[in-house]
Amino acid sequence: MSRQSPTPKWRELAIGMAITEPGSSRYNRTGDWRSNRPVWKFEACVRCGMCSIFCPEGCIGMQKDGLPLANMEYCKGCGICEAECWTGCIAMEEEKE
Template identity: 45%
Template sequence: MSWDISKIDEWHWKEHPTGIAIKDPGNSRQVKTGGWRSLRPIHDKEKCNNCFICFVFCPEGCISFSNDEFAGVDYDYCKGCGICAKECPVDAFEMISEIEAQSKEK
């Protein structure tokens, strides 16, 4: 990644690319949307049947699978929308308070 957009809000008007075209792909990784989360999905491996439905529906693409098995949620980008919990046919996700979750981690 060559294009550092961390200070884009401070750029001089001449620094921006012509035509608002973002020519450096993948820079959305630099925007960690996980900080927006107020509810956190907690996955229950016991209930999960590895059906991939959460993988398909997650709008941020933060759910990963490995060898056809659920491998985790990327909390750096998960916005806590709860779609995974809503769509899961076996109720394997529980949405818990983010503040509560963070205090437990400390």
């Protein structure tokens, strides 16, 4: 039986109700639950990789040119990357439908 199933968007979740299990983000498109998203200003990025190291979803990869790239299918919009980026080049913005 496939573990993949249609994942509700965050606005469709019942209040206080999110059934998950360890490692389930690999099977659920958790990006659909996001209400905010990180936006990069790459001019200020020094390619240190701190945002990638601290992302709890492991969804920020470093590209060949050294710049980070987030997989928005799995980004939950927690804002940790913004908090950890010491150059201030990540800003959380409200997700648009």
